[in-house]
Amino acid sequence: MRSSAARLVRDSSLAFLVLLFFALIPASARAADCSAGTLVTVVAHLDDDLLFVDPAISERLDAGWCITTVHLIGGANGANFAYVQTRERASRLAYARMAGVPDEWIETNIPVAGKLVHQMVLKAKPQVRLLELRLPGGAVRGGRVPLGLLWEQRATLSTYPMNADGSVRVQYDRASLSATLKAILAEASQIYTLNPDTVPFLEHPDHIYAARITRHVAQTLNKSVPIVYHVTYPTGDWPGNVPAAEVQRKRDIVASYFSIDGNESSHVFGEFQWDGNWVARRYAFADRSDHRIADFQQRPIRLFNAAANRCLTSAGSGHAPILAECTGSAAQQWRWDPLTVYPGNTQNAALVSVATSQCIAERDGYLISEACDQWDMAQRWTPWDFGLVYTPQRHCLGENDGKLTMRGCTALTTRYRWATTQHTQATDLRLATAMVGDIAGTGEASAVYVQRQHDGPGFNVYAASLVKASPPALWYASTVPFDPRATAPSCTNDALCFDSARFLLGDFDGNGKADLMVITARQGGTAFWLLRSTGERFEAPRLWLQTSSAFRPESTQQYVAADFNGAGRAGVLIAQKRTDSGLDLWLASSTNSAGTAPTLVAQAKALPQNVNLLPVQVPGSRASLVAVGAASGRLALTQIANDGTRMSVGERRLLPANFQPDFVKVTLGAVHGKASNTLILSTPHFDGATDDAVIDIATLDTADASSVPVQAATLRGMSWSDVFPFFVRDKRNAALVLYRRTDATLGNFYFTGGAPALTRYPVGDGFALGPAQELGELPGLFSETVRIDRLAQ
Known part of the structure; x- marks a missing residue:
């Protein structure tokens, strides 16, 4: 009888708490239809989700999913509460732009597993929810890391205030943080987080601990949920892998965020700082929540020096490592083994050769490979800090005259920057810079290059003499206004934007002057915009050709401009990826003022889709092609002949x-x-x-x-x-x-x-x-x- 009464009291209390919980959730939030699925993203800071995870979040939102994003950290290291509120305001604006609705939210504090969490629900699209735990943050370059202390040292943390007036702080320890996060993750159909399998300061300590905590808690859900881990800082110089249209949309979202956090977006539209570089990249690895693994998994890396185009290589026991041609051998595989240190200590990792299992030490100003001793200060490195590698004696590792070198860490050039993979911007052969042509009609070639604008997604086109040293001239400016509070994308309809365009130079009207062609997605197909050369500038763009949806930039490997008909005017070859294998080659020819509908000139099924097509132009005759690409680990060459009506693909030679x-x-x-x-x-x-x-x-x-x-x-x-x-x-x-x-x-x-x-x-x-x-x-x-x-x- 007593136990029944006790159970009744307990059940009544539980029912009251449940009713209280739902009473505190706004009606708009409860009205969200999450039948398509619920994505829960857990990151450290209020820009991590936007820079490193999106466009994956946008894709789920577009597919009708509910999205819940959890920010564990409020503000940044040592920030005051006002900055926490600033970053949350910036995040709200970015997510409103992502959803394409006004920046109007319902904010409240809700209890989750006995702890108050600040919740923000988007009014016009209540399936968008942001949860702010407002824990204190750690430093990117060393110092106290509160999240690490909570997780590894069993410390108790006090959050920033939960109320706008600065009242109500919440206390978290490892158990209560795990319980709160578990309650949030319980609703997830899919989980996104950052990279747990690395060491500070290869990535931000807060990033790593947020990901490790998320993985650990996800493994306690007693169900199998897909979980995806996202690499953060190192991707800044990896090859861009986000499709152009999504890059353009993501840049809008991130720029809206930084219009509040920092009050400027120029570094987002440019690529001279990290925030701009991260926009075009999303690198991740997938697992499932029921895959029980430790908090940290070793992942070998390379250390690639782009200035030397060489990899750090073990020379064996008792020898200093060297720079050598990148071969992929075990001697070029390295690990950053974490050392027993207080969270936030910068000298926190040993540089270990996978080939020898030995550590690299710095003794008397020289490097040497020797048996590992985690307590030896001569083996304690700072693994990577925005490309820099700090030796145990706080020198910077770099390259000089083709050799490995060390020096003080001031006034450094790219010779002292390292990447964690050989596949970087520096080795990305898809990239182009200047185009060369006779744009003035004088018989002299000029270099034409496109420069990003900093105040929006547009671009400037410059022409520089190839005869004498002289300042380049601005030949065209495509200015596209950026409104951080807009709900529509900046680059729609007829706007010409840097990230979503490709460029060609050729004499498309046959007047002896090379013109600029800008190619963009439009109306489900492809738009070709002709900017005619007057001899002194490029005219305003006019539509040269609009294709059907059968031709889309996202399925076109390459565009090539040349006189393929022998008529004295350049046309455009469209190398379209086939659904089975190889490429279809289509030709859009030039008339006096426009381009003709593309005609199929070759079905190159055996041609690799990643080839580089180069035009072979014979004066007074039809241009043909040479295809250059990789085959069986070798560089291969394929001739593509042009008889005026068809193109024929020759034999590949290595x-x-x-x-x-x-x-x-x-x-x-x-x-x-x-x-x-x-x-x-x-x-x-x-x-x-x-x-x-x-x-x-x-x-x-x-x-x-x-x-x-x-x-x-x-x-x-x-x-x-x-x-x-x-x-x-x-x-x-x-x-x-x-x-x-x-x-x-x-x-x-x-x-x-x-x-x-x-x-x-x-x-x-x-x-x-x-x-x-x-x-x-x-x-x-x-x-x-x-x-x-x-x-x-």
Whole structure:
């Protein structure tokens, strides 16, 4: 009887709490239809979800899911409560933009597992919910890490206030935080979080602990839920992998956030700071919640130096590591093993060779491989901090004259920046910079390049002389206003935006002057916008061709401009990815004022989809193509002939093994006055010499099936990763032109730096290069003129 009465009291109390819980949830939130699924995203800070997880969140929202985003940390390290409120206001604006509705929210504090959590529900779309735990944050570069202390040292944390007036703080320990998070995760159909399998400060300590806590709690749900982990900081210099349209939308969302948090968005529309770089990237790995694993899983990495185009390599026990050609061998695999330290200690990891299981120590100013001892201060590194690697004696690891070096950590250039993978922006062969053509109709070529604008998603088009050093001229400006409070995307309808456009240069109207073509998605298909050259500028864009939905930029590997009909006007070849394999080649020809509907000229089923198509233009004749790509780990060449009505794909031939597909940039040129059928290959020099950065130049006659690449020239003092080569033949002479990045001093959060510059080398018989002619630095930043030219590499 007593037990029954007690049970009745207990059940009544529970019922009261349940009723109280639901009474505190706004009616709009309860009205949300979550039948499609519920995504719960758990991150540390109020921009982590926007920078590193989206567009995955947007995709679920578009599919009708309910989305709950949990921010564990309020503000940032040492921030006051006003900054917590600022970041939450910024997050609300960003999510309203993501949902495409006004920035109006219902805010309340709700009890979750006995703890008050600040909830924000979007009025016009109540399936969007933000939950703020408002825990104190740790520092990105060392210092106290409260979340780490809670999780590893069993500390108790006090949150920021839950009420706007600064009242009501909540206490959390490991058990209560786990219980609160478990109650939130219980509703999830899918879970997103950050990367638990790394060490501070490779990524922010708060990122790591937020992800580890989420994984640990998810494993206690007693059900199998998909869970996806997102890499954060290191992705800033990995190849962009978010489709163009989604990049454009995500940039709007992130810029809306930073219009409040920081009160400016220029670093988001640019790519000179990390926030801008992260927008185009989402790298993640998937698992399930019922997969029971430890809080931390070791994941070997590479340490790749883009300036040297080499990887850190173990030289064996008792020897210092070296820089060597990247081969993928075990000697180039490394681990950052966490050491027993107080959370927030910067010297928190050992650099361990996977091949030898030995640690790298710094003794008397030199590095040496030796048996690991976690208590030896000579083996305690700071693993990575926005690209910098700090040795145990607080030097910075870098490259000089092709060798591994250490120096003080001030006034550093990209020679001291490291990536955790060889596949980076520096080795992304899909990227393009300048286009070259006779835009003035004078018989002299100019370099035409596109520069991001900082106050919105538009771009500027500059033309620079390739004859003499002179300031470049602005030939066109596509200004697209950015309104941080808008609910519609900035880049819709006829707006021309940097991220969602591709560019071609060619004489499309046959008047002897090269014009600019801008290609965008429009009306479910593709729009080709012609900007005619007047000889002094590019005219306003006019629609040259609008295709049906059968042609979409997101399924087009590449666009190529050349005179494919022999009519004296450039047309556009569209290399469309097939659903089975290979490419379909379509041709949109030029009339006097417009383009014709695309016609199929080849079904290249055997051609790899990631090839680079280069036009072979013979004066007075029809252009053909050369396809360059990887096959069986080798660089391969395929001729594509053009008879005027059809194109025929020839046999693929492999080039010598020393031409590694990941480290070859190619261009075609009319060397020795012949047709433009000479392939020019630039590769980094890998013979182990102690010279400074060296680039090898080889030539290959593509018209001769028996020809092999011939070493033609060597360029010194420039990094291959910073150089984009072009061959120019005009009324003066022939020249090899390099559009390149100058090696400038970098700021703390800048991964790429330096201005663009042009260098011209006259080309003589046998491809003998004359003395370099420096045409000067160009305005802006090199990284902001780099753009995607092809979809797949």
